[in-house]
Amino acid sequence: MYESFEDRLKFRKKILIVDDELINREMLANIIGNDYEALTAEDGNQALDVMIRYHDTLSLVLLDLLMPVMDGYELLSVMKNDANLSRIPVIVLTSEVSAEVKSLNMGAADFIPKPFDAPEVILARIRKTIQLHENINILSATQYDELTSLFNREFFMEYAVVIDQYYPDVKMDAVVLDINRFHAINEMNGRAYGDEILRRVGSAIKEYVRANSGIGCRYNADSFYIYIPHSDTPDILDFITERVQEKMDDAQNRLRIGIYPDVDRNIEIARRFDRALLACTSIRGNFSENTAYYNEKMHEDEAFAERLMSDMEKGLSDNQFIVYYQPKFAIQDGDPYLTSAEALIRWKHPELGMVSPGRFIPVFEKNGMIRKLDRFVWKEAASQVRKWEDKFGITIPVSVNVSRIDMMDRGFVGLITDIVNSAGIGPDGYMIEVTESAYTDDSDKLIEVVNRLRALGFRIEMDDFGTGYSSLNMLSALPVDVLKLDMRFIRNIHTNPKDLRMVQLVMEIAEYLNMTVVAEGVEYKEQYELLKEAGVQVIQGYYFSKPVPPEEFEVFIKERIEHDNNTSS
Amino acid sequence: MITTQALKELGCNTEEGLSRCLNNEAFYLRLVPAALEETRYRSLDEKIGAGDLKGAFEDAHSLKGVLANLSLTPLYEVVSQIAELLRAETDTDYRPLLDKMWDIKGKFDELI
Numbered sequence: 213m214y215e216s217f218e219d220r221l222k223f224r225k226k227i228l229i230v231d232d233e234l235i236n237r238e239m240l241a242n243i244i245g246n247d248y249e250a251l252t253a254e255d256g257n258q259a260l261d262v263m264i265r266y267h268d269t270l271s272l273v274l275l276d277l278l279m280p281v282m283d284g285y286e287l288l289s290v291m292k293n294d295a296n297l298s299r300i301p302v303i304v305l306t307s308e309v310s311a312e313v314k315s316l317n318m319g320a321a322d323f324i325p326k327p328f329d330a331p332e333v334i335l336a337r338i339r340k341t342i343q344l345h346e347n348i349n350i351l352s353a354t355q356y357d358e359l360t361s362l363f364n365r366e367f368f369m370e371y372a373v374v375i376d377q378y379y380p381d382v383k384m385d386a387v388v389l390d391i392n393r394f395h396a397i398n399e400m401n402g403r404a405y406g407d408e409i410l411r412r413v414g415s416a417i418k419e420y421v422r423a424n425s426g427i428g429c430r431y432n433a434d435s436f437y438i439y440i441p442h443s444d445t446p447d448i449l450d451f452i453t454e455r456v457q458e459k460m461d462d463a464q465n466r467l468r469i470g471i472y473p474d475v476d477r478n479i480e481i482a483r484r485f486d487r488a489l490l491a492c493t494s495i496r497g498n499f500s501e502n503t504a505y506y507n508e509k510m511h512e513d514e515a516f517a518e519r520l521m522s523d524m525e526k527g528l529s530d531n532q533f534i535v536y537y538q539p540k541f542a543i544q545d546g547d548p549y550l551t552s553a554e555a556l557i558r559w560k561h562p563e564l565g566m567v568s569p570g571r572f573i574p575v576f577e578k579n580g581m582i583r584k585l586d587r588f589v590w591k592e593a594a595s596q597v598r599k600w601e602d603k604f605g606i607t608i609p610v611s612v613n614v615s616r617i618d619m620m621d622r623g624f625v626g627l628i629t630d631i632v633n634s635a636g637i638g639p640d641g642y643m644i645e646v647t648e649s650a651y652t653d654d655s656d657k658l659i660e661v662v663n664r665l666r667a668l669g670f671r672i673e674m675d676d677f678g679t680g681y682s683s684l685n686m687l688s689a690l691p692v693d694v695l696k697l698d699m700r701f702i703r704n705i706h707t708n709p710k711d712l713r714m715v716q717l718v719m720e721i722a723e724y725l726n727m728t729v730v731a732e733g734v735e736y737k738e739q740y741e742l743l744k745e746a747g748v749q750v751i752q753g754y755y756f757s758k759p760v761p762p763e764e765f766e767v768f769i770k771e772r773i774e775h776d777n778n779t780s781s
Numbered sequence: 782m783i784t785t786q787a788l789k790e791l792g793c794n795t796e797e798g799l800s801r802c803l804n805n806e807a808f809y810l811r812l813v814p815a816a817l818e819e820t821r822y823r824s825l826d827e828k829i830g831a832g833d834l835k836g837a838f839e840d841a842h843s844l845k846g847v848l849a850n851l852s853l854t855p856l857y858e859v860v861s862q863i864a865e866l867l868r869a870e871t872d873t874d875y876r877p878l879l880d881k882m883w884d885i886k887g888k889f890d891e892l893i
Contacts, residue, residue, distance in 0.1 A: 235812050235847045239801055242808060278842060307846060327849035328801050 224249045225271035225342065230259040230287070231305060232279040236326075240274060240305075243331040244338065248272075256282025260290065267296040271342045274324070276305045277315060288318045301345040303337065321345065357430040359407060360414025365437070368429030372439045372481045375427065383442035386472040386481075388488040389413070389452065392465065392499070394434035409460050410434065413467070416455035420448055435492075437485050442474050449503055465499045468492060472506040490514065517575040520567065524581055527559060528588060534558045535592040536759035537610065539768045540730060540752040543744050546779070550772040551750060552609040552643065554732075555593035556759045557585065577615075586618060590628070594635035594642060596762055601637065604769050606776075611643035611673055619646060619661050629668060639669030645696065647675045662691050673730065678718065688725060695722050697748070699733025706738035712746070719747045783810055783892045791855060791888060798852035809851070816847045817889050822882065825863070829875045838867035855885050 228251045229240045241250035251266065253259035256279060263270060273291075277284035284304060291297040304315040307326040315323060321341045324334055355367035363371060375384070391397070391409070398406035410430070417428040417436055426440030438448065449469050456463045470492025475484045491504040527533055537553040559567040576582040593610045600608055618624055632642050644665060646658075662672050673694035678701045697718065705712040715731075722729045731743045734753030743751060757768070785806060789795045795809075802809040821844055828837035841864035848857035859882045866873060 233843055233847050235815055236850060238808075238812060239850055242802060242805065278839060280839075307849075326846045327852070330800060331803055 226251055226266055226269055227272045227274060227338070228253060228259060228262050228266070228270055229274045230254075230256070230279070230284070231274075231276035233276070236276065236305070239328065240334075243328075243334055247335065248338075255279050256284065256287040256290075259287055263291070263297055263300065267300065270300050271346075272338060273300055273302045274305055274338075275302050275320070277308075277311050284315070285318065288315060288320060292319045299345070299348075301341050303341055357414070359410055360418075360430050362414050362418060362436070363427060363429040365429050365431050368427060368431075368437060368439070369481050371427050375439060376477060376481075380477070383474045384477075385438075385440055385442045385446070386475050386484040386488040387438040387440060387446070387448060388431070388435060388470045388485060388492045389417070389438065389449070390435040390468060390492055392468060392497070394466075397460075397466075409456065412456045412459055413452060416452040419455070420451050431485075435489075437488075439481075446471060446503075464502070468495055468502040468504070470494070470504050470506065487511075487514070516571070519564075520572050520575050521579060521581065523561065524572075524576065524585075527561065528584070530562075532560050532562065533585070533588060534560060534761060535589055535596065536761055537596070537765045538752055538759040539757050539765065540750050541756050542749060543740075543751050544747070544749050547775065548751070548756070549775040550608065550768045552611065553765065554611050554645070554752065554759075555589055555596075555613075557589050558759070582615070583618070586613070586615070587627075589613075590631050591635075594631050594637060597637045597641040598635045599762075600766075600769060601641070603766075604773060606769065606773060607637070607641045608769060608772070609641050609643050609671075611645045613645045613647075613675065616646070616658065619658055625661060625664050625668070628665065628670070640671075643671045643673055643694075645673040645675040646692075659689065659691060666691055666693075678714070687721065692727065694728045694730055694750075696730045696732055699753075702731050702733050702739055702743070702753075705742050706736060712742055715743065715748070716746050723747070783813060785810065787892045788813070788853070791892075793854050794852040796852075798850070801850055801852075813851055813853065814893055816844075816851055816853060817886065817893065822886055826879050826883075829863075829867075829879065834867050834870045838864060838870075841867050853889070856882070856889060859885060 225248050227244055227248045229237050229244075230253045231237045231240070232254050234254070237252045237254070241252060244250055248271070251262050251270075253262050259273070259275070260282070263273070275284045275287065282290075288302060291300065291302065298319070301321040302315075302319065304312065304320045304323040305326055306312055306315065306323055312323045312325075321344070322337055324337060328334060329337075355363060357364045362368075391413070394406065394409075397409065413436060414428075414430060417438060420426075421428045421438060421440060424440055424443075426438055428436060428438045431437045440448070446469075449467060453463045453467055456467065460466060470488045470490065472484055472487040472491065475487075487506040487510070490510050491506040494510070495501045495504045534557075536556045536558050538556060539550050540552045540554065541548040542551040557569055557573075559569070559572055561567050573582065576585055590612050593612050597608065597610050600606070614624075621627070628642075628644070632639060646662070666672060671693040672691065673696050674690065674692045675696045676698045677695045678698045695718065697715065701711060701715060701718075703711075705715055719729060728750065729748050730750040730752060731748045732752040734740055734743065734751050734755045736755065739753075740751060740755050785795045785799065788798075799806060799809050802812070821840065825837055825840040825844065828834075828840060841860055845857060845860045845864045848860055859878060863875065863878050863882065866875070866878075
């Protein structure tokens with residue numbers, strides 16, 4: 213469609229004149245001949261042949277109504293029902309007023325009376341009609357997704373609003389369909405295959421929504437939105453799976469849908485689809501379930517998340533966010549003693565009470581507010597290290613959590629340096645924890661940042677080690693000082709010998725690479741003892757202490773000073 | 782040799798007809814004989830004679846359109862009268878009108 217539009221811009225536009233009278237054809241061809249390329253046909257059948265041949269470059273049809281073989285009305289109706297031909301505008305040639313009305317009703321764009329008007333009037337009408345329809349076609353070229361020819365997302369949302377306006381009493385469902393691990397399909401089979409799958413899904417959706425009075429669009433790479441009258445027993449997934457299966461035999465496992473049934477018309481369209489999407493992502497990676505509904509629990513979570521988002525700014529300015537510190541103890545050198553701490557954010561909400569970071573961090577990660585919160589923690593932790601130095605004359609290094617996105621920030625190294633400098637502490641008082649999964653994307657860039665930080669004297673800890681997919685090869689290339697064993701590793705070491713063996717293996721690797729190992733999430737004495745025996749140098753967890761506010765943390769500093777005094781004396 | 786002047790003298794609005802041909806006189810004068818082709822008029826006459834008023838109407842209607850476009854006014858007027866009667870499938874004696882048509886057509890034919 214787009215190409216033909218380009219063609220029409222480049223070449224003299226073609227107009228088909230359909231009239232059984234040679235004289236009329238010749239006169240019209242003569243009138244338009246200077247501006248357009250005239251094609252002629254003497255009846256409807258001939259006209260149809262020409263139209264089919266030139267359907268994508270024909271700008272207009274001038275159509276006589278009374279003709280033998282196939283008359284103008286019949287031709288109009290054939291055109292109207294053909295996707296290619298229906299976009300070609302038609303001007304009807306007629307001497308009858310009643311015929312004018314009838315043909316306009318049948319889709320004609322305009323009419324030219326017989327006997328013909330003055331040529332300039334005819335040319336003006338032709339020009340106007342073509343121009344108008346080109347605009348419509350530009351519009352229609354841009355309202356479809358090129359690959360699937362479903363609506364694009366903007367038009368989909370517009371049309372959804374129109375559906376709401378015209379059918380205010382029809383119950384509607386918002387449906388999101390996506391393809392599990394589509395990028396893997398692309399990687400394994402090539403882009404062309406991936407595109408073919410998307411096209412098939414698109415055409416199945418088109419078929420389905422046509423039959424069910426709905427609309428559909430490709431929302432982004434591999435997700436599709438569908439707005440459709442409500443069904444208690446939706447069959448859309450089966451319908452699409454069946455049509456895609458021929459090309460993708462594991463379609464049943466790959467396609468999944470989230471449904472927000474019987475949408476609330478009072479919330480805006482985009483949010484209705486957010487809900488369907490939420491349902492859809494709730495079964496992400498779950499190959500045994502392929503349909504999920506937006507439910508009350510999700511609704512509550514959503515409302516809660518919104519509450520958190522709207523309260524965050526005030527929370528920051530009212531000092532509702534507090535940095536807690538969880539002590540880390542060195543255990544291999546006689547009695548355990550405090551070696552450092554991890555800074556952890558807490559939110560003392562005036563109405564909701566203590567909000568778990570497990571609830572607010574994912575929310576703020578999603579909308580980007582986490583950056584602000586992270587910076588708050590980084591500054592707060594640095595100044596706390598300084599306060600303790602001033603008060604106790606000892607440096608207790610504090611580690612802060614840094615996300616992959618933070619690390620990729622161009623100004624990140626500068627920012628950390630500024631924070632440490634303005635707090636008046638050295639890099640030895642500050643440690644940076646990066647999760648293992650952060651290293652999987654664009655690891656070269658990340659390694660470069662880590663190297664710069666280490667060159668400045670900061671120590672780097674790899675957080676959640678054991679949950680990601682670090683290869684041994686990568687591990688040796690990683691410039692980190694500390695491996696932090698993930699809690700899930702520790703949880704069962706006292707009951708599961710395999711888990712314990714894993715820890716022992718990690719210890720061997722760490723020893724070989726000259727890295728310190730920290731075990732976090734340690735709760736029980738048995739865990740502690742096994743870890744100690746395995747050679748883990750540092751322990752963090754409820755076994756020693758939960759994260760505590762700075763005042764309570766001072767107890768551990770005092771113990772450390774006492775410990776130092778005892779060992780030195 | 783048919784000329785614009787001669788057509789004008791027969792009562793044709795040649796200015797109008799010519800303007801539809803972008804004032805290309807040669808083009809206009811080439812089209813006029815085609816509009817006077819004998820078979821068209823004979824077909825109309827015969828269909829009326831055979832009582833095929835619907836078919837006759839189609840012929841008359843087409844002819845009327847062509848004559849109007851070329852502004853061959855006298856012939857257009859009589860064919861138009863016939864076409865209007867045929868449109869309503871009026872049961873009348875068409876002979877006098879047909880004769881009149883042939884008569885006027887004869888005058889045009891003399892110009893060719």
